Amino acid sequence: MSVEQLVAELCRQAKEASRRLATAPTPRKDRALTRLAELLRREKDHLQAVNAKDLEAGRKAGLSAAMLDRLTLSDKVIESMAAGLEEVAALPDPVGQIDTMRRRPNGLLVGRMRIPLGVIGFIYESRPNVTVDAAGLCLKSGNAVVLKGGKEALESNLALAELIRRALAESGLPGEAVQVVPTTDRAATLALVKQERYLDVVIPRGGEGLIRFVAQNAAVPVLKHYKGVCHLFVDRDADLEMAVEITVNAKCQRPGVCNALETLLVHREVARSFLPRVAAELLSRGVELRGCPLTCELVPEALEAQEDDWPAEYLDLILAVKVVQDMDQALEHIAAYGSQHTEAIVTRDYGRARRFLEEVDSSVVLVNASTRFNDGGQLGLGAEIGISTSKLHAFGPMGLEELTSRKFVVMGQGQVRS
């Protein structure tokens, strides 16, 4: 069987299973999730033995220490997968929910009922725990899923898939609802994104290269999760102490993630008082500053920023810094160089806070809070499957609800149209 045929067959099976899953009762889905959590804990030794093979192959292939770390199914990672499943089981089931029903003048009752999307293709890179996280969210939202992980994690992913299948079968759900593609070359990714007959959506998660490859080749609709070039604008009447705290948190708390701060914009009226202060804090934490000319003047340690610093997603302890003339210039800079991911303002001015919230065209816009809050858990969605940076279907963190659609349900008494 060719890779294309294999992938098509897995997707076909998932599609068939998705019909049963779509109407599966909540307790049965929750049982599968908690059962899988149990199995992960019980089969820990086995999982780690299989994972050791992936790790050894990775070491031979010269993977970096950071990559090997992400690949490792440590005790902690396994426990966090299990706990994550139990959390998802505890979340409300979105399927079947109808927020409001309206009565039309002719007496028809019209509502919109949440339904699963159907079959989701999920493409990701090296971390095997994503296999379980994604399977759990798709399952709870009534979707079948076809998972395609990175080649480094193949053995680990197949071992996890085996446990997922057992948990489904033992809970009376079709094991075919969660498929793991057992090969990992680009041909398999390509075959997957072409299955418009069976897949309803593809979600790629990983580096920009992967996402562009998927977006450019997909016949199936794609929910993209591009880079986060996040901005913080320190306004002229900001509480500067708050601004320092938020800058440091947004940049340093976890610099390698998409909601970390990449560019700091500072109103010229506070540049002199604010920049040396925030620079001292950042430099003491090992942050490299790349500034506009005025920044470099006020902070001698700063390097001169180049044009390609403004659209950069460093994912590292580096921060671009620019002094702006006014709020207009800050908004224009964000529109020109931002990635519609996350932007924040620090201000005491009510009107300017409101203007920032309305005019900035990003998935999450914050006043007086760290960019690090762009996260499904932090914003109250429960777990998240990714952060969409395009506006169609979902914009920002995607939780269970974003894995569903809505159909109209209409309850009549014999109405016909005249």
Add this chain to the structure above:
Amino acid sequence: MSVEQLVAELCRQAKEASRRLATAPTPRKDRALTRLAELLRREKDHLQAVNAKDLEAGRKAGLSAAMLDRLTLSDKVIESMAAGLEEVAALPDPVGQIDTMRRRPNGLLVGRMRIPLGVIGFIYESRPNVTVDAAGLCLKSGNAVVLKGGKEALESNLALAELIRRALAESGLPGEAVQVVPTTDRAATLALVKQERYLDVVIPRGGEGLIRFVAQNAAVPVLKHYKGVCHLFVDRDADLEMAVEITVNAKCQRPGVCNALETLLVHREVARSFLPRVAAELLSRGVELRGCPLTCELVPEALEAQEDDWPAEYLDLILAVKVVQDMDQALEHIAAYGSQHTEAIVTRDYGRARRFLEEVDSSVVLVNASTRFNDGGQLGLGAEIGISTSKLHAFGPMGLEELTSRKFVVMGQGQVRS
């Protein structure tokens, strides 16, 4: 300038205009809509003179009477365009709306604010009134739009575009927000659906050929509007009089539209009493029946249905009829042959009504009502721009709200993440 360059330039201008339109105050957008309504009425003679050229060219090219009828800007069509714009002006503006704000445990207030999608590519066939209807809906929802109509209507569309531009300019809005592509070959359509840099979504409306062409070639996300193979299931304990009325309405009231009935499924327990009765009504209205063997036995006038009748969208006075053993068989038939558009059941049984509503995977599912109600106006959305048959972003009729997305707005007091 090549067609590709021309289309790219129109899209670029629309993108630029979209930023201003996104934050335009509601009264200004409404003024542009009512102003356009005035201009349409005032410039009626001019529009009809230009339209006469399209009609003459169409007659020479051998267009059918039905096609010429759709192409005509009659007094009635112009008045209905104008009235439609006034209705859209009277609808609530979705932009800026926040349904709920939730307070997180750390004090952050989190809400989701409706925002325009950005720039919409709208591709349609011969009716010039669609130009105005689509422009009105996009404008009210704060979106710029690039319109690509059919070649038969080109002169009429350009004349309408001129009025739209005047109405925008006279209301203080950028005229570039509504673009009409001034050429009509497939190359222009192809160029348009490749503008992923400037367009946020493409909406094709027209025949299956156009929609498939767009879906297969688009680099921009597509909101598809495929065919409607709509079913009505007459259950074993249906009120048969109601079932006759609904069948006749769904099939005959306007057979050429996507929410008209195409296949009637009848529970075997009522086939003998129901089929001759409904057939008499349908035959008297000139409907051709194509039935399963049992239907043909009970209704001698019925022709024998072939396999390709079950997935057919006739858009004509033809109805496929099948007697089913039970509800399971009805649901399986719908899953196998339906197009996820509109299905209805007639029943007196509460439990079976509920099961049908939950299990049928279509954009609109109705109990005891005609399929003809799958319509934005009828379901309470106000005007509609199309009916989506895929689940991503919108499923079913799309009104103003479906032309928007939502961003997260977060109001903090200095919160950082720990």
